[in-house]
Amino acid sequence: MGGVLEGFGTIAIVIALGALLADRGIVDLAGQRSLSLTSFYLASPALLVTVLEDSDPSRVLSGPLVATAAGVVVSAGSMAVIARVRRLDAGTSVVATLCSAYVNAGNLGIPIAAYALGDAALVVPALLMQLLVLQPLALTVLDVVTSPRRPSLLKILSRPVTNPLTIASFGGLLLAATDTELPQVVHAPLALVGGMAVPAMLIAYGVALRLGPLPGRGVTPRALATVTSLKMVVQPVAAYLVGRFGVGLGGTDLFAVTLLSALPTAQNVFVVAMRYERGVLLARDAIFVSTLASAPVAIGISALLA
Template sequence: MTGVLAGFATIAVIIGFGMLLAHAGIVDDAGQRTLSAVAFFLASPALLFTVLQDNDVGRVFSGNLVAIVGGVVVTGAVTITVAVARREELGRSVIATMCSSYCNAGNLGLPIAAYALGDAALIAPVLLLQLLVLQPLALTVLDVAASPERPSLGRVLSRPLTNPITVASATGLAVALSGVEVPGAVNDPLALVGAMAVPAMLLAYGVSLRLGPLPGRGVPPGELALATGLKLLVQPAAAYAVGLLVGLDDAALLAVAVISALPTAQNVFVLAGRYGRAELLARDAIFVSTLGCVPVVIGIVAVLA
């Protein structure tokens, strides 16, 4: 349980640094956009490549993955249904769906898996699912929504290949599958650059919190409540139910419930800023779900452990 609280505390401190930089006038809106751009185009691809190249890909194809996918499908379906009923713009609908189903599997999921669940490798299924399936799909739809003209099918299918995050993820997976050892002259600089991805995201998020409207004031309360309620309550419950159906043992059920209850990932805010879609919703969903995740995860561990 100490590891869970330590993970949240680390995130809060770095976000606080971002708020302090903005309050002191050191980083303004332009600086926040620069931080987000560096994280999106350089640091995040480097981080994803270095993380994925060392992953045991076999862990992805397991009952845990089936349960986690079930939780994502349920929350995503609810969000999309509501968006269609409200006739929301496509790009905003994509960000809203990510807010309700895209977990903070990296900088928060890893310490929670390691210290609360006892095995950092348990985060691998959701990490790879998001990096290799959900995020490329979301990026493709966002690219289509941002295009001034209707793109051809060939352009739609090729868009993931032009996105640095998708390319880095696919390359890292290919290295993991092939067993090729990346030379230190290549890997070391990438690891160094990748190490600034999470801090850059969190600092940019903190700057946005200080310079923008206070959380809860820039987004309709019902929309924010739907996104965070689905993320913190419905997704872990659905993953647990699917896990029961596929016959997971108690330890695996605890793992999929805790992992599915992780808050909305910071890179959702980076993507929202990159494409200019639902930035305040992404920011507020991250803020509220990160705070709400603490009692939810503690409750799940207390009940199921």
């Protein structure tokens, strides 16, 4: 457990440095956006390719993927039922479902997998589940309920494969499955660029925490408690139970699945809510509260499973 706590300590310090830069006016929201986009479109894909090319695809895409998917299905499904009972409109229901099941696998998942767990490949099941299933379904429903025209089938099918993290994940897994090694002239610059992914994400995250909006009025405590409980408790518990008793995971794999399922709600859920003008305040507050709750939850999971 000591190594895990050291990893979390490293992550916390870098996030704090980002907050300090924001507090001193050295990095503003425009700079934070540049850091995030550079990491998303360039550094993180490079990191995933170099990490996954030496991984075991059967390990990444078997038990951990099933357990991760189970956590998402249970949490998202529960929220969908609750939304129907409470008679929420379709758009708000989708945003609430994302708040309860869409983990921050990019900004926090990759750093935690790399530093706290020692293997960035462990975050791939969560990334693939979200980028290939949860996000396309959510955006399709939101397009249908907010647009006068239905999105084309081509647009729906192209969403997952145009995401740079998805492309990089499949590229790295393909290299691993075919036992192909990239030429050094390609691997070296990818490794160099990939090295900036984690610090750039964490610094940007710290800036966002310092400069981002704080929770305000407009969301009922019951609604916020519902999505936060599903996100921080139900999802990791479901992933753990299915991982341990359903597919027989143990050790690092079980710890990783449980810990990564307990990550806070992803910041891009707020972006989606803003884009479609549905559940904006709920998304904002769920991200803030789940982020605050993630530290004690992670420490508790580490104490039990690390």
